[in-house]
Amino acid sequence: xxxxxxxxxxxxxxxxxxxxxxxxxxxxxxxxxxxxxxxxxxxxxxxxxxxxxxxxxxxxxxxxxxxxxxxxxxxxxxxxxxxxxxxxxxxxxxxxxxxxxxxxxxxxxxxxxxxxxxxxxxxxxxxxxxxxxxxxxxxxxxxxxxxxxxxxxxxxxxxxxxxxxxxxxxxxxxxx
Amino acid sequence: xxxxxxxxxxxxxxxxxxxxxxxxxxxxxxxxxxxxxxxxxxxxxxxxxxxxxxxxxxxxxxxxxxxxxxxxxxxxxxxxxxxxxxxxxxxxxxxxxxxxxxxxxxxxxxxxxxxxxxxxxxxxxxxxxxxxxxxxxxxxxxxxxxxxxxxxxxxxxxxxxxxxxxxxxxxxxxxxxxxxxxxxxxxxxxxxxxxxxxxxxxxxxxxxxxxxxxxxxxxxxxxxxxxxxxxxxxxxxxxxxxxxxxxxxxxxx
Numbered sequence: 001x002x003x004x005x006x007x008x009x010x011x012x013x014x015x016x017x018x019x020x021x022x023x024x025x026x027x028x029x030x031x032x033x034x035x036x037x038x039x040x041x042x043x044x045x046x047x048x049x050x051x052x053x054x055x056x057x058x059x060x061x062x063x064x065x066x067x068x069x070x071x072x073x074x075x076x077x078x079x080x081x082x083x084x085x086x087x088x089x090x091x092x093x094x095x096x097x098x099x100x101x102x103x104x105x106x107x108x109x110x111x112x113x114x115x116x117x118x119x120x121x122x123x124x125x126x127x128x129x130x131x132x133x134x135x136x137x138x139x140x141x142x143x144x145x146x147x148x149x150x151x152x153x154x155x156x157x158x159x160x161x162x163x164x165x166x167x168x169x170x171x172x173x174x175x176x
Numbered sequence: 177x178x179x180x181x182x183x184x185x186x187x188x189x190x191x192x193x194x195x196x197x198x199x200x201x202x203x204x205x206x207x208x209x210x211x212x213x214x215x216x217x218x219x220x221x222x223x224x225x226x227x228x229x230x231x232x233x234x235x236x237x238x239x240x241x242x243x244x245x246x247x248x249x250x251x252x253x254x255x256x257x258x259x260x261x262x263x264x265x266x267x268x269x270x271x272x273x274x275x276x277x278x279x280x281x282x283x284x285x286x287x288x289x290x291x292x293x294x295x296x297x298x299x300x301x302x303x304x305x306x307x308x309x310x311x312x313x314x315x316x317x318x319x320x321x322x323x324x325x326x327x328x329x330x331x332x333x334x335x336x337x338x339x340x341x342x343x344x345x346x347x348x349x350x351x352x353x354x355x356x357x358x359x360x361x362x363x364x365x366x367x368x369x370x371x372x373x374x375x376x377x378x379x380x381x382x383x384x385x386x387x388x389x390x391x392x393x394x395x396x397x398x399x400x401x402x403x404x405x406x407x408x409x410x411x412x413x414x415x416x417x418x419x420x421x422x423x424x425x426x427x428x429x
Contacts, residue, residue: 117273
C-alpha cells in the first residue's frame with residue numbers, strides 16, 4: 001500500500017512539474033522580447049578580487065587565523081552571489097543564443113551558435129564553482145582555483161557584444 | 177450504445193486520428209528523418225488501434241485472439257516509447273557541443289537508478305485475483321512507466337536548470353510522452369494494489385484520456401511557430417562602447 005501511495009504521489013508530482021515546465025516554455029518566448037530585463041549586474045573586477053589567490057594569501061599573512069577565516073567566509077559568500085548572478089546571466093544568454101541560432105541570417109546564426117556553446121560551458125562551470133565555493137565556505141582553510149569562471153564569463157560576454165554589433169538587442173551588454 | 181461505451185470508443189479512435197495528423201506534419205516538415213522512432217511509434221499506434229478496433233468489432237475474432245493481439249501491440253508500443261525517450265535524449269544533448277559527452281552518462285545513470293526503484297516497487301506488488309497474466313502486465317506497465325516518466329523528468333529538470341530551450345516539436349514530444357507515462361504510472365500503481373482492485377473501466381478511461389491529451393500536445397507543438405529572435409529592439413551605441421572598454425580594461429589586467 002505504501003509503495004502504491006509513493007508511486008501515485010510521484011506520478012502526480014511528475015505531472016505537475018511537466019505542466020509547470022510547459023508554462024515556463026511559453027513564458028520563455030516573452031523573455032526573448034526583452035532579455036536584458038532578466039540579467040543581473042555583475043562587477044567582474046570585484047569578483048576577480050574576491051577569488052584572487054594573491055589577495056587571499058595577503059589576508060592570510062596579515063590577519064590572525066580566526067579573523068582570516070571569518071573574513072574569508074564573507075568573501076566566499078559574496079563570491080557565491082557573483083557566481084549565481086553569472087550563472088543566471090549565462091542561462092539568459094543561452095536562451096538568446098539559442099533563438100539567434102535559428103536566425104535565417106547565417107552570420108547571426110553562427111554568432112548565436114558560438115554564444116550558446118560558451119554560455120553552456122559557463123553555466124556548467126558556474127554549477128561546479130558553486131559546489132567548490134560552498135565546500136570552501138565549510139572548509140575555509142583549503143584552496144580551490146576559480147580563475148576559469150572569470151575567463152569564461154569574459155569570453156561569453158565578449159560574444160554577446162559581437163552578437164549585439166551584428167544584431168542589436170536592447171541593453172544586454174550594458175547589463176552584463 | 178451507452179455514454180460510457182461511446183466515450184471509450186471516442187478515446188480509442190480519436191488519438192489515432194490525431195496521430196495521423198502528427199505523421200502528416202512530420203512528413204511535410206521532413207521531421208520523420210530526424211525522429212524515425214517517434215514517427216514509427218505514431219505509425220505503430222495508428223495501425224495497432226485500427227487492427228485491435230476492427231478485431232474488437234468482428235464476430236469472427238475470439239476474446240483470446242484479441243487479447244493476444246492487444247498484448248503484442250502493448251509490448252511493441254512500450255518498446256517504441258523507450259526508443260523515443262532515447263531519441264529525445266540524443267537530440268537534446270547532440271544539439272550542444274558542450275553537452276555531447278554528458279548525454280549518455282546522464283541517460284545511463286538515470287536509467288540505473290530508476291531501474292532499481294522500479295524493481296523495488298515491482299517486488300512490493302502482490303497478485304490479487306486469479307489472473308496471473310493481468311498481474312504480470314500491470315507490474316510490467318508500472319516498471320516501464322517508472323522508467324519512462326523518470327527519464328523524461330530527469331531530462332526536463334536538467335534542461336530547466338541549465339536553461340536549455342528546446343525546439344517546440346521536441347518539447348512537445350517529451351511533454352506528451354511524459355504526461356502519458358505519469359498518468360499510466362499512477363494508474364498502473366493503483367491497478368497493482370490489492371486495496372483498490374475495482375474500477376478498472378474508469379482507470380482505463382483515464383489512461384486513454386491521457387493518451388488523447390498527449391496526441392493533442394504532439395500535434396499542437398508541431399504546429400505552433402518557434403520563438404523568434406527579436407530583430408527590432410535596438411541597443412544604445414554608448415552601452416556597447418562602455419562594455420567594450422570594460423572588456424579591454426580587463427584583458428589588460
